[in-house]
Amino acid sequence: MKTVIKTSNLEKVYNGSVAPVRAVNNVNLEFQEGEFTAIVGPSGSGKTTFLNLIGGLDKPTGGQVIIDGTDIASLKESQLFDFRLKHIGFVFQSYNLIPVLTAKENVSFIMLLQKQSKDAMEKRAKEMLEQVGLSDKLNSRPNQLSGGQQQRVAVARALASKPKFVLADEPTANLDTESAFNLLDIMSRLNKEENITLIFSTHDQRVIERASRVITLVDGEVSKDEMFDR
Amino acid sequence: MNLIFTLAWRNLWRNRKRTLITMSSVFFAVILAILFFSMEQGSYDRMIDSLVRYSTGYMQVQDVLYHEEPSIDHAMLYDEEIRDLIARFDEQISFSVPRLQSFALIATESTTRGSMVMGIDPERELLLNDLSEDIVEGRFLSPGDEGLLLAKGLATILGAGVGDTIVLLGQGFQGATAAGKYAVQGIVDLKIPDLDNNTLYMTLEAAQWFFGADNRVTSLILMPENPSHTRRLANELLQELDREWYNILTWEELLVDLLNLMKFDMAGTAVMMIILYIVIAFGLYGTVLMMLIERQKEFALLFSLGMKRKILAGVCFLETLFMSVGGTIMGILGAIPIIAWFYHHPIRLTGQMAEAIAEYGFEPILPFSADLWIFYSQAFYVLVLSVLIGMYPVKKVFQLRIMDAKQ
Numbered sequence: 244m245k246t247v248i249k250t251s252n253l254e255k256v257y258n259g260s261v262a263p264v265r266a267v268n269n270v271n272l273e274f275q276e277g278e279f280t281a282i283v284g285p286s287g288s289g290k291t292t293f294l295n296l297i298g299g300l301d302k303p304t305g306g307q308v309i310i311d312g313t314d315i316a317s318l319k320e321s322q323l324f325d326f327r328l329k330h331i332g333f334v335f336q337s338y339n340l341i342p343v344l345t346a347k348e349n350v351s352f353i354m355l356l357q358k359q360s361k362d363a364m365e366k367r368a369k370e371m372l373e374q375v376g377l378s379d380k381l382n383s384r385p386n387q388l389s390g391g392q393q394q395r396v397a398v399a400r401a402l403a404s405k406p407k408f409v410l411a412d413e414p415t416a417n418l419d420t421e422s423a424f425n426l427l428d429i430m431s432r433l434n435k436e437e438n439i440t441l442i443f444s445t446h447d448q449r450v451i452e453r454a455s456r457v458i459t460l461v462d463g464e465v466s467k468d469e470m471f472d473r
Numbered sequence: 474m475n476l477i478f479t480l481a482w483r484n485l486w487r488n489r490k491r492t493l494i495t496m497s498s499v500f501f502a503v504i505l506a507i508l509f510f511s512m513e514q515g516s517y518d519r520m521i522d523s524l525v526r527y528s529t530g531y532m533q534v535q536d537v538l539y540h541e542e543p544s545i546d547h548a549m550l551y552d553e554e555i556r557d558l559i560a561r562f563d564e565q566i567s568f569s570v571p572r573l574q575s576f577a578l579i580a581t582e583s584t585t586r587g588s589m590v591m592g593i594d595p596e597r598e599l600l601l602n603d604l605s606e607d608i609v610e611g612r613f614l615s616p617g618d619e620g621l622l623l624a625k626g627l628a629t630i631l632g633a634g635v636g637d638t639i640v641l642l643g644q645g646f647q648g649a650t651a652a653g654k655y656a657v658q659g660i661v662d663l664k665i666p667d668l669d670n671n672t673l674y675m676t677l678e679a680a681q682w683f684f685g686a687d688n689r690v691t692s693l694i695l696m697p698e699n700p701s702h703t704r705r706l707a708n709e710l711l712q713e714l715d716r717e718w719y720n721i722l723t724w725e726e727l728l729v730d731l732l733n734l735m736k737f738d739m740a741g742t743a744v745m746m747i748i749l750y751i752v753i754a755f756g757l758y759g760t761v762l763m764m765l766i767e768r769q770k771e772f773a774l775l776f777s778l779g780m781k782r783k784i785l786a787g788v789c790f791l792e793t794l795f796m797s798v799g800g801t802i803m804g805i806l807g808a809i810p811i812i813a814w815f816y817h818h819p820i821r822l823t824g825q826m827a828e829a830i831a832e833y834g835f836e837p838i839l840p841f842s843a844d845l846w847i848f849y850s851q852a853f854y855v856l857v858l859s860v861l862i863g864m865y866p867v868k869k870v871f872q873l874r875i876m877d878a879k880q
Contacts, residue, residue, distance in 0.1 A: 300875050324780075325779070328779025329779075335774065335777075338773075338774055341480075341774070342487065342771070343480060343484055344480075353778055355476055356778070356780055356784075
């Protein structure tokens with residue numbers, strides 16, 4: 244299998260008020276194409292920081308994040324914007340959608356920034372919204388959608404531009420059980436169908452049970468890295 | 474570009490009430506500013522128009538020294554050369570009015586007083602103003618008349634009336650003695666007290682004879698076909714004139730004191746408008762600030778998805794521009810019918826204020842100006858204001874750190 248992301252001695256230290264805080268400490272990991280990985284650990288273990296680092300949203304204080312042979316820590320800000328646009332899909336816990344755009348426009352948004360043709364965007368957006376079961380909500384604004392529906396739109400958007408991998412930061416945290424299962428079913432299916440690498444930060448047992456790989460972080464360090472045949 | 478416009482436009486209407494209140498404040502400020510400036514400009518235009526018509530004309534040909542030292546010794550030669558020159562510019566000059574103006578002592582049997590003596594061409598003077606309609610006693614001058622017109626105030630001071638004889642004594646051209654006996658053939662009400670107490674009129678020929686200034690005038694008033702081309706015409710005429718002897722002054726140069734006074738007065742209005750716009754600017758700034766603060770997480774999301782800072786900055790800038798330009802356009806559209814109404818139906822003053830204005834020879838009305846610059850200038854000021862305020866979110870977007878915004 245092809246390695247999509249590789250981290251070497253990855254480190255993020257914050258200047259705390261009392262002493263420096265090591266949010267991510269010497270993490271060496273490789274993520275393969277098509278993997279469904281859950282990053283787990285207690286609050287403050289460094290899950291979100293780790294996702295921010297591999298997503299190019301934050302700069303490491305040490306080590307490397309190699310994606311497709313590029314150390315993204317060495318990229319300039321404008322290059323990072325382009326890199327994220329081309330290669331990474333994001334699903335956040337909340338504030339996922341642009342409030343003034345419809346579901347279809349939200350899904351098309353990244354493709355629009357990528358300057359894809361209008362027809363291609365339209366077709367792909369409809370296709371993705373159909374895949375997440377929201378073909379009847381194409382023209383609904385986020386405030387007309389439930390929390391679960393909003394997360395499904397966010398997933399559709401993350402996958403629509405066919406990124407190298409999708410980072411999801413606790414995507415089910417605010418969802419009820421039915422919505423969470425629904426979202427996970429969709430993500431599992433798309434992971435298999437589109438062969439897109441999915442990396443979650445979560446402490447939701449429902450997500451962990453679906454993941455083919457579970458990495459446990461404690462105090463910013465990898466304490467366990469388990470593979471499952473699911 | 475379409476994306477920027479769409480996002481900016483829709484963002485505006487996320488909080489409809491706030492946007493409408495902000496736009497309304499711009500709307501009212503623009504309407505107020507336009508009405509103030511229109512009223513002020515209208516009054517000044519009317520004043521200038523009256524002075525140009527009755528006093529200076531749009532431009533004057535004078536002896537090169539006359540403006541600095543307005544003495545009969547600096548009366549210019551009004552000969553064939555000047556007449557030919559005016560004739561060559563016939564298409565651009567509507568008409569010309571010669572005047573010979575100086576001072577003399579005026580005496581009746583019991584009273585003597587200094588007075589301005591104005592030599593006029595009766596027929597051409599009437600092209601410029603309605604002097605003949607201001608005759609309150611006797612008759613207006615005709616070519617060849619040897620009598621004179623006394624201003625009403627001066628006639629009262631002298632105790633002279635139509636048919637009386639008065640004596641004039643003064644200094645003529647280049648030291649000659651000017652003396653003569655004249656019959657009063659009419660009394661004219663000049664309305665403006667300063668003029669009314671100190672002016673008498675006689676025909677140009679009579680004045681030239683009195684001052685010993687044959688073929689000379691102190692000024693030749695020129696009225697252009699198109700007053701807005703006054704400066705250009707003055708420059709063209711200057712090219713043709715012998716600059717050693719002649720000069721041309723436009724009404725702006727002739728009425729420089731009045732114009733300075735108007736500018737000073739307008740500065741007062743401008744200060745008031747600046748205060749008004751500062752208040753509006755703070756309102757606009759408050760809205761922009763709120764829109765920035767409440768959307769930090771959304772900005773973080775947009776950056777995460779790969780939206781470049783310059784695009785988001787463009788969106789935020791356009792939002793400010795939409796609000797202010799929208800308010801301005803509504804303000805201008807709202808002001809147009811009001812100005813149009815008052816332009817055609819000026820406010821008529823009554824009471825003491827009306828009497829005071831009438832005394833100065835002006836109609837007691839508050840005229841409005843429909844000059845387009847008033848509209849353009851307000852649009853321009855608001856545009857500058859919104860560009861300045863719009864730079865704030867632009868700066869903030871470029872400074873924003875994704876991780877801070879995500880918190």
